[in-house]
Amino acid sequence: MPDAHPLTDKTIVRPERGEDAKAIEALLDVCFGANRQQKTAYRFRENVAPITALSFVVEDKDTKQLVGTIRYWPVVMPDGTPSLLLGPIAVEPQRQSDGIGIELMNYSLAKARTLHYASIILVGDAPYYNRFGFVRDVMLGITLPGWVDENRFLGLEIIPGALSGQKGMLGKWPSTPTF
Numbered sequence: 618m619p620d621a622h623p624l625t626d627k628t629i630v631r632p633e634r635g636e637d638a639k640a641i642e643a644l645l646d647v648c649f650g651a652n653r654q655q656k657t658a659y660r661f662r663e664n665v666a667p668i669t670a671l672s673f674v675v676e677d678k679d680t681k682q683l684v685g686t687i688r689y690w691p692v693v694m695p696d697g698t699p700s701l702l703l704g705p706i707a708v709e710p711q712r713q714s715d716g717i718g719i720e721l722m723n724y725s726l727a728k729a730r731t732l733h734y735a736s737i738i739l740v741g742d743a744p745y746y747n748r749f750g751f752v753r754d755v756m757l758g759i760t761l762p763g764w765v766d767e768n769r770f771l772g773l774e775i776i777p778g779a780l781s782g783q784k785g786m787l788g789k790w791p792s793t794p795t796f
């Protein structure tokens with residue numbers, strides 16, 4: 618597979634393909650519950666496609682079973698500039714704490730940096746995401762159109778000031794047309 622790269626000892630990472638959709642949904646249901654779509658972050662994903670160049674899956678090297686997924690969505694900063702909403706990221710429960718999540722984060726963040734976005738944001742556990750440089754304090758001027766635990770609303774500035782200089786509501790990316 619030309620686009621596949623080793624991720625950990627036992628896994629590879631490759632771009633997501635159409636036929637992965639069912640396995641990804643099943644993995645997200647297991648990791649986040651079937652009610653996950655009611656979360657505020659999902660408002661930014663409705664009728665908007667994830668960024669193809671930043672949608673990856675992790676496969677077991679031997680069984681080819683899908684054991685991890687990560688996607689990023691485009692969002693609009695209060696000043697109208699684009700940003701990336703990271704997530705969901707999920708690792709199959711029996712394969713968690715084996716380094717897959719950290720490697721998948723580092724792999725995808727490196728790719729995201731090549732796409733020249735000024736910032737990346739997410740809603741997630743600070744103790745996990747702090748290690749990648751995501752922090753709360755740059756997000757204090759940005760609000761969301763729904764409830765989130767504010768301590769989980771985190772950001773990473775690729776260009777200094779790209780988040781801390783914002784004031785106002787995070788916006789949804791224009792809907793992706795369906796043909």
Ligand SMILES: CC(C)(COP(=O)(O)OP(=O)(O)OC[C@H]1O[C@@H](n2cnc3c(N)ncnc32)[C@H](O)[C@@H]1OP(=O)(O)O)[C@@H](O)C(=O)NCCC(=O)NCCS
Pocket residue numbers: 648649706707708709712713714715716717718719720740741742744745
């Ligand atoms: C969160 C998740 C993607 C991490 O992937 P993973 O492959 O299990 O994690 P890794 O093996 O790469 O990293 C393990 C490290 O992260 C820590 N960690 C894992 N999940 C964590 C969390 N929710 N909060 C804080 N630390 C966490 C582990 O304690 C471990 O730390 P250590 O290296 O200091 O021992 C994965 O566990 C998952 O899909 N969980 C279910 C969904 C979820 O709970 N998401 C919450 C985050 S938004």
